Amino acid sequence: MALLYKSTRGDKNYITASQAILKGIADDGGLYVPCSIPKADFKLEDIVDMSYKELAYEVLKLILDDFTEEELKACINGAYDEKFDTPAIAPLRLTQDCGVLELFHGKTIAFKDMALSILPYLLKTSAKKNGEDRTIVILTATSGDTGKAALEGFADVEGTGIIVFFPQDGVSDVQRMQMITQEGKNTCVAGIKGNFDDAQTAVKKAFTNKALKAELAEEGYVFSSANSINIGRLAPQIVYYFYAYARMVKAGKINCGDKIDFVVPTGNFGNILAGYYAREMGLPVNKLVCASNENKVLFDFFETGKYDVNREFILTSSPSMDILISSNLERLLYHLSGSTEVVKGLMDNLSSKGVYDFSAKGSGFVGEYSTEEETFAAIKDVYEKEGYVLDTHTAVAYSAYKKYLKKTNDKTPAVVVSTASPYKFARDVLTAIDSKYSGMDPFEAVRALSEVSETNIPAPIKDIDKRPVLHNFCIERENIEEFIKERLAK
Numbered sequence: 001m002a003l004l005y006k007s008t009r010g011d012k013n014y015i016t017a018s019q020a021i022l023k024g025i026a027d028d029g030g031l032y033v034p035c036s037i038p039k040a041d042f043k044l045e046d047i048v049d050m051s052y053k054e055l056a057y058e059v060l061k062l063i064l065d066d067f068t069e070e071e072l073k074a075c076i077n078g079a080y081d082e083k084f085d086t087p088a089i090a091p092l093r094l095t096q097d098c099g100v101l102e103l104f105h106g107k108t109i110a111f112k113d114m115a116l117s118i119l120p121y122l123l124k125t126s127a128k129k130n131g132e133d134r135t136i137v138i139l140t141a142t143s144g145d146t147g148k149a150a151l152e153g154f155a156d157v158e159g160t161g162i163i164v165f166f167p168q169d170g171v172s173d174v175q176r177m178q179m180i181t182q183e184g185k186n187t188c189v190a191g192i193k194g195n196f197d198d199a200q201t202a203v204k205k206a207f208t209n210k211a212l213k214a215e216l217a218e219e220g221y222v223f224s225s226a227n228s229i230n231i232g233r234l235a236p237q238i239v240y241y242f243y244a245y246a247r248m249v250k251a252g253k254i255n256c257g258d259k260i261d262f263v264v265p266t267g268n269f270g271n272i273l274a275g276y277y278a279r280e281m282g283l284p285v286n287k288l289v290c291a292s293n294e295n296k297v298l299f300d301f302f303e304t305g306k307y308d309v310n311r312e313f314i315l316t317s318s319p320s321m322d323i324l325i326s327s328n329l330e331r332l333l334y335h336l337s338g339s340t341e342v343v344k345g346l347m348d349n350l351s352s353k354g355v356y357d358f359s360a361k362g363s364g365f366v367g368e369y370s371t372e373e374e375t376f377a378a379i380k381d382v383y384e385k386e387g388y389v390l391d392t393h394t395a396v397a398y399s400a401y402k403k404y405l406k407k408t409n410d411k412t413p414a415v416v417v418s419t420a421s422p423y424k425f426a427r428d429v430l431t432a433i434d435s436k437y438s439g440m441d442p443f444e445a446v447r448a449l450s451e452v453s454e455t456n457i458p459a460p461i462k463d464i465d466k467r468p469v470l471h472n473f474c475i476e477r478e479n480i481e482e483f484i485k486e487r488l489a490k
Contacts, residue, residue, distance in 0.1 A: 003065045005032040005231065008330050009347065010340035016066040018126035021119075021232035022136070024225030025207045030343070032231045033331050038062040040242075040282040044256040047246045052089035053080050055246070056118075056239045062281070063235045064122070071125050079118035079236075083107050085458070090114065090240045092247035092415070095386055098263070098401065099253065099415040100394070101244045108178060109421035109458045110320075111271065112149035115228075115236040120153045120160070122232045123224060127159065132222065137488065138162040139206060140226045141199035143267060144171040144320040145420060147189065148178040150226035155184030162226070163188045163484060165199040168474050171319050173442035174424045174461055181467040188487050190473035192480070195313050197325045200227070200268075202480040204327075212481055221488055228270025229327050237274035242283055244415045254413050259286040261414040263404070265397040266290045266298055267321035269328035271417065272365075276332065279364065286412045291400035292369040293318045298326055302367030305359040307350070316372060317428040318392040320420070325350070336363055370399035378402070379432035389453045392425045394418040395432070423449060423458055 005020040006013070009030030015023070020032040042058050050058070056076045057069075064072065080089050084105045093100040106113025127136060136159060140150050147164040154162040166179060168191030179189045192199050206212060207223055216223075228234050241262065248254045262285060264272040272290055279285035292299045293316045301307045309324040316322055334343045337358070349356040370378070378399040379390050390398060397416045404410065422429045426445035430437035430452060437445060443465035450457045475483050 003038060003063070004035050006035055006340075007031070008033055008334040008340060009344040017064040017231065018066050018129045021122055021126045021230060022130060022132060022224055024223065024230045025204065027208070029204065029208045029347075030340070031229050031327070031331050033334055034063065037277060037280040037335075038065075044245070044249070044284075047242060048249050048256070050246065052239070052243055053077065055243055056080065056236070059239045059242055059281070060235060063238065063277070066129070067125065075118055075121035075125060078121045083113070083117055090243055092244060092251065093388065093418075094251060094253070095382065095388065098413070099244065099248055099251075100418045101240065101415050102418050103240060104391075104418065104421040106149070107152050107460050108145065108148045109424060109460055110145035110149060111417070111419040112145045114240060115233045116146070116149035116153040116226060118236050119226060119230070119232050120157050124157065124159065126232070134217070134220050134222045136160045136224050137216070137221050138226045139203050139223055139484070140164045141196065141203040142166045142179075143196040143323055144175040146227060148175065148182070151179060151182040151184065151187050151189065154226070155182065155187050157186070161186040161188075161221075161488070163190070163487060165190055165192050165203060165480060167191070167195045167199060168193060170195050170315060170322060172425050174426070174446065174464065175319070177464045177467070178461065180469050180471045181464065182470065187471075189471035190475050190483060192475055192477045194477040196323050197309075197313070198477040199480075200325060200327065202477050203227075204229075206481050206484060209481065212485070216485070216488060219488065227327070228268055234270055234274055234277075234328070237271060238277045238281070241275050241278035241285075245283055248413065248415065257284060259284045259412055261285070261287045261289060261410065261412045262417060263289040263291055263397045263401040263414055264417045265318065265321055265393040265419055266292060267323040267326065269298065269326040269332070271419065273328045273331055276335075276364075285364065287366050287410065288364055289366050289368055289401060289404050291397040292367065293321045293375065293396050294369070294371055295322055295324060296369040297324050298329070299367035299369040301329075302360055302365055305361070306355065306357050308355040309350070310354045317375065317425065318396050320393055321396065332360070332363070333358060336360060366404060368400035368404045370396045370403070374399045374403075376432035379429055383433050389422040389429060389449070390418070391420040391422040392428050393420050421458055422453070423461055
């Protein structure tokens with residue numbers, strides 16, 4: 001019996017995984033979820049010595065079960081190759097306090113590569129399986145990392161186009177240069193005057209605009225998404241939770257069957273939700289610690305049961321987490337409530353009032369957060385103790401983990417999920433280590449970080465400030481749909 005997917009908001013159409021990947025978002029604005037979460041059909045002992053590719057197949061064949069073995073292995077082999085600078089794909093670094101799962105060894109040096117390296121293959125395969133011959137236009141809002149990873153993944157992929165929107169003043173200098181220097185005849189990037197939530201809301205609106213979709217369909221275009229609202233983005237992220245567990249066993253830090261905690265720096269809630277799916281599939285997870293920066297809407301939600309976006313939006317040194325509307329939380333609300341009616345009501349309240357109430361007690365999630373001062377202190381502390389440099393997002397998680405331990409004295413071994421290379425935020429990282437770097441040019445900081453950390457500058461951003469700017473659009477958020485039509489008309 002095939003695993004079917006349905007909308008979190010009650011759309012009665014049940015579809016396959018490949019159809020859900022193609023659509024990206026349901027017609028009613030909901031997100032696709034599996035009707036049931038499959039249980040792992042392998043033993044933990046069996047995965048300890050598996051390569052990343054081997055484990056990816058074992059996990060993905062369960063959650064994307066309408067793909068044949070040949071199709072899925074072709075997607076996996078195409079994704080996890082020399083694009084990554086280590087055969088391990090996601091190496092585990094051991095510190096005095098915890099494991100650190102490094103997810104930044106792909107072409108854009110951020111964790112989004114883990115899923116966006118495979119999504120183009122999944123999408124093209126899905127199109128072929130379902131007889132879709134129109135040009136697939138990827139619409140994506142980004143808070144910094146998804147945009148570049150998606151652009152890199154889809155650049156010059158036949159039968160696709162990609163348009164990325166990012167907050168003009170809400171990403172790091174390196175993140176911005178990574179996007180606006182992107183090559184590829186089918187790529188387009190635009191900054192918007194607003195924050196990530198503005199971009200994400202506008203893109204979702206475009207997805208559900210029937211008139212726009214019909215107009216573009218006549219021109220031979222169909223929308224899909226590279227954001228984690230697309231189940232094809234989320235599913236591959238489940239793999240690295242199992243892989244981290246296997247690495248912890250291999251390192252002798254736990255025995256098979258022991259529980260571990262995962263601490264995840266969180267903005268849009270997709271990364272940590274993948275950990276929830278891993279746990280539901282059978283991975284022995286004790287707590288999923290949801291780490292927020294000063295935009296701590298998720299911390300407040302897990303503490304109080306109230307999700308409230310009526311608050312100041314704060315620009316921080318961890319910009320990929322500067323988010324108030326965490327889209328993937330909608331999937332968790334469905335899994336916890338089991339009711340599309342409940343979810344639809346909550347999302348309606350969020351849209352109209354910016355607030356809703358829902359208790360997630362007993363879900364295994366714990367909220368914690370880190371201030372800017374605490375985040376910088378964490379970077380300095382780990383560097384001075386171990387000579388290891390955390391990026392600002394990973395430092396949020398590390399700081400949150402230390403606060404969580406102080407509150408709970410939880411003795412469970414833990415893995416901090418490290419989401420980006422420190423080189424993407426070099427000036428802030430260096431400033432945390434020594435305030436003398438605070439006024440440094442951001443690209444000079446990249447070179448200085450190489451000296452301080454005694455590591456090589458990652459190839460994807462070496463001399464990035466010298467690359468030609470190919471995309472220089474900046475638009476009002478309310479003009480996104482017109483911009484899409486104009487770009488596709490060219």
